[in-house]
Amino acid sequence: MSIVTVQVGQCGNQVGHALFERLSSEIEQNDDRTVLDRFFYEGQTGRAAKYTARCVMVDMEPKVIESCREQAKQGKVFQYRKPKIQKQGGSANNWAFGYNIQGICCGETIHEEIQTELERADAIEGIQLLHSVGGGTGSGVGSFILETVRDYCPSIPIVTQSVLPFQAGEVATQHYNTLLSLSYLLKFADTVILRDNSSLVSEAKKKDSAVKANQQSRIQFTDINNAIVDSMCESCLLPTRTLSNGRVFKPCHDLVDHLTPDPRLKLIKVFSVKSERWNVAMNDLKRQCKTSLFSTITIHGELQKPTASLSRVEVSSPDTLFGPRCRQLVQKISGPPSSTLLSNTPSSRFHLENPTNKVRDMIACGAYIHHFERYGLEKHDVECAMNIVGQAIKDYETRSV
Amino acid sequence: CLQVGQCGNQIGCKFWDLALQEHLMYRGDGTVRKSTEKRVHLDDAMSSFFRTDARNISDDGTVSTQNIKARAVPIDMEEGVLESLLQGNLKTLFDKRHCIAGDTSGCGNNWAVGHMVYGQQCLSEVMEKVRHTTEDCDSLQTFLMLHSLGGGTGSGFGTRVLQELADEYPSIYRFVSPVFPQENDDVVTSPYNSVLSLGQLIDHADCVLPVDNQQLADIAVLSQSPQRGQKDSPSYQISQPGQVKSSRSGDRKGGEAFASMNYIVASMLTNLTASMRFPGQLNVDLNELTTNLVPFPSLKFIYSSVAPIALSKHGCSSASRRVTELFRDAFSRKCQLLTAPEFKPTYFASCILLRGDVSLSDATSNVEKLRQTLSLAPWSTEGFKVGLCSVPACESPVSLLSLTNNSGIVQSLSNIQNRFVKLYNVQAHLHHYTEYLEQEEIQEAYMKTSSLIESYEQAAKIKLPDGMRHSNSKLLF
Numbered sequence: 001m002s003i004v005t006v007q008v009g010q011c012g013n014q015v016g017h018a019l020f021e022r023l024s025s026e027i028e029q030n031d032d033r034t035v036l037d038r039f040f041y042e043g044q045t046g047r048a049a050k051y052t053a054r055c056v057m058v059d060m061e062p063k064v065i066e067s068c069r070e071q072a073k074q075g076k077v078f079q080y081r082k083p084k085i086q087k088q089g090g091s092a093n094n095w096a097f098g099y100n101i102q103g104i105c106c107g108e109t110i111h112e113e114i115q116t117e118l119e120r121a122d123a124i125e126g127i128q129l130l131h132s133v134g135g136g137t138g139s140g141v142g143s144f145i146l147e148t149v150r151d152y153c154p155s156i157p158i159v160t161q162s163v164l165p166f167q168a169g170e171v172a173t174q175h176y177n178t179l180l181s182l183s184y185l186l187k188f189a190d191t192v193i194l195r196d197n198s199s200l201v202s203e204a205k206k207k208d209s210a211v212k213a214n215q216q217s218r219i220q221f222t223d224i225n226n227a228i229v230d231s232m233c234e235s236c237l238l239p240t241r242t243l244s245n246g247r248v249f250k251p252c253h254d255l256v257d258h259l260t261p262d263p264r265l266k267l268i269k270v271f272s273v274k275s276e277r278w279n280v281a282m283n284d285l286k287r288q289c290k291t292s293l294f295s296t297i298t299i300h301g302e303l304q305k306p307t308a309s310l311s312r313v314e315v316s317s318p319d320t321l322f323g324p325r326c327r328q329l330v331q332k333i334s335g336p337p338s339s340t341l342l343s344n345t346p347s348s349r350f351h352l353e354n355p356t357n358k359v360r361d362m363i364a365c366g367a368y369i370h371h372f373e374r375y376g377l378e379k380h381d382v383e384c385a386m387n388i389v390g391q392a393i394k395d396y397e398t399r400s401v
Numbered sequence: 402c403l404q405v406g407q408c409g410n411q412i413g414c415k416f417w418d419l420a421l422q423e424h425l426m427y428r429g430d431g432t433v434r435k436s437t438e439k440r441v442h443l444d445d446a447m448s449s450f451f452r453t454d455a456r457n458i459s460d461d462g463t464v465s466t467q468n469i470k471a472r473a474v475p476i477d478m479e480e481g482v483l484e485s486l487l488q489g490n491l492k493t494l495f496d497k498r499h500c501i502a503g504d505t506s507g508c509g510n511n512w513a514v515g516h517m518v519y520g521q522q523c524l525s526e527v528m529e530k531v532r533h534t535t536e537d538c539d540s541l542q543t544f545l546m547l548h549s550l551g552g553g554t555g556s557g558f559g560t561r562v563l564q565e566l567a568d569e570y571p572s573i574y575r576f577v578s579p580v581f582p583q584e585n586d587d588v589v590t591s592p593y594n595s596v597l598s599l600g601q602l603i604d605h606a607d608c609v610l611p612v613d614n615q616q617l618a619d620i621a622v623l624s625q626s627p628q629r630g631q632k633d634s635p636s637y638q639i640s641q642p643g644q645v646k647s648s649r650s651g652d653r654k655g656g657e658a659f660a661s662m663n664y665i666v667a668s669m670l671t672n673l674t675a676s677m678r679f680p681g682q683l684n685v686d687l688n689e690l691t692t693n694l695v696p697f698p699s700l701k702f703i704y705s706s707v708a709p710i711a712l713s714k715h716g717c718s719s720a721s722r723r724v725t726e727l728f729r730d731a732f733s734r735k736c737q738l739l740t741a742p743e744f745k746p747t748y749f750a751s752c753i754l755l756r757g758d759v760s761l762s763d764a765t766s767n768v769e770k771l772r773q774t775l776s777l778a779p780w781s782t783e784g785f786k787v788g789l790c791s792v793p794a795c796e797s798p799v800s801l802l803s804l805t806n807n808s809g810i811v812q813s814l815s816n817i818q819n820r821f822v823k824l825y826n827v828q829a830h831l832h833h834y835t836e837y838l839e840q841e842e843i844q845e846a847y848m849k850t851s852s853l854i855e856s857y858e859q860a861a862k863i864k865l866p867d868g869m870r871h872s873n874s875k876l877l878f
Contacts, residue, residue, distance in 0.1 A: 088540035092688035169785030172693040218760035365780040
């Protein structure tokens with residue numbers, strides 16, 4: 001069963017590249033045929049590489065894709081197909097430009113590329129969209145692609161890794177772009193896994209300072225991209241396998257069915273902790289994520305549970321910590337143990353409320369709106385997006401009591 | 402790049418010199434070239450600004466550095482400056498076919514002569530040359546115009562060309578970097594020329610990055626401090642701008658001073674475009690700058706500042722501390738390329754473009770600090786755009802260009818207006834202009850500038866409607 005990855009914009013392509021590098025190194029290390037077939041295909045490489053990524057790379061300027069392809073070429077293990085879309089100039093950090101101009105201009109070519117990848121595989125498990133929502137391409141073109149893919153693949157699960165911009169400010173128009181993208185994600189995706197740049201950096205700093213006691217941490221995008229990819233490989237992209245009861249465990253379907261069974265509640269947040277001790281790991285995850293409607297905890301490696309002699313210490317069980325709708329999955333793999341919690345939590349509301357409030361302020365003052373109007377977006381469209389997002393906020397509020 | 406008039410061409414020369422040095426130092430993927438390479442690949446990065454004729458490309462795909470041409474259209478209404486350009490160190494960079502010189506008489510520091518007279522005579526020739534240059538481009542995105550506002554050619558003819566570009570190429574961005582005149586400018590009619598030009602810039606430019614000579618001169622002095630390690634930049638040479646005209650401090654010392662000042666503007670321009678040409682963790686294109694920096698259609702005047710201005714010994718500072726110093730300098734009054742206002746301005750939007758060895762966490766933690774220290778407009782508390790380009794500038798391992806849209810521009814615009822009013826009220830020198838245009842047109846330009854000042858003042862006062870106050874400082878980690 002194969003997963004087709006569509007990576008859009010600078011963020012999407014950089015995260016995607018980190019993912020494929022990690023997957024290919026796992027394949028080379030473990031000689032794992034299943035991972036290979038799931039994410040890559042063989043043939044058509046010549047001597048340049050061993051296999052090709054099942055991936056559609058989309059960007060409105062060439063530098064990032066070229067750099068990813070060049071890095072893959074140097075590794076000589078896997079390669080990317082040459083994208084048919086060769087655009088220059090980017091999307092001006094403008095959702096409307098990305099959606100109405102770039103999206104519509106390249107829509108047919110993107111459709112063809114995705115269709116080619118879908119038909120190439122024997123069976124499709126799911127489509128994953130990697131993008132950011134603060135800029136122009138990942139948000140605007142990403143929304144366009146999501147809408148059209150949902151249209152011609154109504155039954156394939158679409159799971160997104162959507163990166164939210166820094167809360168202190170990364171792009172001046174980020175609130176508009178985020179709000180508009182979220183409305184499309186809520187409408188057309190099955191599961192939206194939110195990644196917040198601010199949290200990623202602070203987590204990376206904590207991890208780094210634990211290692212380098214006195215030096216100041218210098219976190220780069222590669223660090224946070226690797227953190228995203230680690231948690232993807234350890235939880236969102238678990239391998240398919242046949243369970244003891246004969247059922248085939250299909251991670252994408254499972255993710256959607258278990259974590260987002262209610263189509264009104266699609267947002268997932270990711271929490272992780274690296275600890276060898278079970279209680280420490282569970283309590284830390286609980287501290288990070290106080291309430292969870294639906295959860296999956298994936299344990300990677302072996303965690304030490306408290307021994308029977310320490311009877312005062314109760315074993316923190318996921319059921320009691322996170323409610324009855326919490327599953328546990330264990331990956332018996334060697335390496336440092338880690339626990340990842342995928343949670344459908346009401347605290348995702350903040351990521352919906354924040355851009356809504358900011359956009360409301362900015363529209364009241366008329367700030368930046370002329371850039372969006374220039375490319376076909378009207379105030380009415382923004383209001384529709386606010387309604388969709390507002391409804392999701394209400395849905396989460398009712399479930400949080 | 403369209404460089405108009407003496408000032409525009411001199412800055413242009415410095416800009417092209419620096420841009421070429423950058424591309425000869427670094428390849429398009431960020432790796433360092435050997436300084437002995439005489440033939441280079443015209444990679445994608447370089448071809449954003451440079452081109453060559455197909456016949457010059459040899460079988461291995463390289464081209465001699467002598468055959469590289471700038472995508473530039475140098476324009477002047479007299480021959481002196483263009484002659485020295487075509488005979489100076491950079492003569493091979495400029496395509497002689499693309500240079501335009503009107504007849505030898507120049508514009509007499511008269512905007513109206515530049516705009517109306519030469520505007521009529523030479524415009525079609527200029528647009529023809531522009532067309533040739535644009536046809537050589539695979540994907541044209543932006544025009545960059547360099548000129549001064551105080552004289553006649555750069556201001557008058559330059560704005561005529563700008564207007565025509567807006568008509569003929571409406572979807573191509575127009576970035577303009579004008580030099581505002583000084584208080585004690587030796588050109589008496591500079592207030593008229595400036596106000597008339599401003600009227601045009603307000604209508605036809607997408608983004609204006611003004612600089613002023615006074616501030617540039619101050620920065621040039623600061624950067625001449627003995628710590629400046631010229632040895633650190635082996636391949637960089639300051640080109641001679643050629644003979645400086647006698648109407649502007651004609652002695653040799655004046656020429657050298659202008660060379661340093663032009664270099665500062667060139668440095669701003671190369672940093673502005675670095676992310677378009679070289680790879681980085683977070684790329685920023687010029688169209689993104691327009692989206693981020695211009696929150697309302699008329700508010701398009703942007704302060705710029707570059708740090709470091711003087712290469713002090715940074716050996717003992719940690720990389721993070723170096724970045725903090727850059728932020729501190731770039732937001733100080735002394736590093737602004739346009740005189741900063743006396744009052745504390747309200748910031749509408751800022752763009753921070755970092756080059757070199759800068760980590761993401763350095764950038765974000767400093768932006769967070771800025772949010773606390775700057776006076777931000779309430780509707781734009783996250784109005785920051787960050788860019789990270791991996792390839793450093795030629796002479797510094799890390800550098801920062803800050804572009805801010807703030808209400809301080811009101812001061813510079815008001816100064817120009819006041820000087821205009823002093824002359825206009827007594828109708829001094831007005832007859833030179835009324836020969837070619839109606840008084841109403843002059844008044845219209847003045848009104849446009851006034852209403853721009855008013856727009857900035859109003860934008861600074863916008864408060865959020867009551868009941869919409871949200872806690873901006875609450876950040877969820």
